[in-house]
Amino acid sequence: MIRIPAKVLIVDDEKDFVEMFSLRLKETGEKVFTAHSGQECLEKLAQERIDVVVLDIKMPGMDGVETLKEIKKRYPIVEVILLTGHGAIETAVEGMKLGAYDYLLKPADATEMAKKLEGARKRKDEHEERIRMAEQKSLLRRGGNI
Ligand SMILES: [Mg+2]
Numbered sequence: 563m564i565r566i567p568a569k570v571l572i573v574d575d576e577k578d579f580v581e582m583f584s585l586r587l588k589e590t591g592e593k594v595f596t597a598h599s600g601q602e603c604l605e606k607l608a609q610e611r612i613d614v615v616v617l618d619i620k621m622p623g624m625d626g627v628e629t630l631k632e633i634k635k636r637y638p639i640v641e642v643i644l645l646t647g648h649g650a651i652e653t654a655v656e657g658m659k660l661g662a663y664d665y666l667l668k669p670a671d672a673t674e675m676a677k678k679l680e681g682a683r684k685r686k687d688e689h690e691e692r693i694r695m696a697e698q699k700s701l702l703r704r705g706g707n708i
């Protein structure tokens with residue numbers, strides 16, 4: 563079966579981390595986009611139909627939690643995985659309560675990352691499928707009423 567690559571947006575102010583992370587993800591066959599700030603993240607989301615955002619919590623200016631809130635307001639179906647350090651797990655928990663799918667501890671382990679990305683992507687696919695089915699049902703019902 564052909565696997566359609568996920569469109570993943572990596573957002574982190576640490577450029578080296580973004581570069582390393584995107585190389586690893588490209589190796590696994592995903593389509594990777596990058597941003598280095600919350601603002602840039604929102605710009606990329608407006609341009610591309612992204613499936614999963616991997617979002618650093620600690621960024622200057624608009625931080626990860628603020629960015630997450632804005633993502634969920636504008637694109638509620640896009641899944642978000644938060645990147646955090648050992649000292650900030652409670653912020654990740656707060657983020658998950660705001661709609662983030664999960665979090666990854668930095669430096670992110672490749673296997674763990676792949677597993678969580680797959681889960682986030684699956685959740686988005688299933689969500690979209692349920693929306694499509696509901697849309698079809700509403701169209702059928704409308705048709706029946708004529
Ligand atoms: Mg950072």
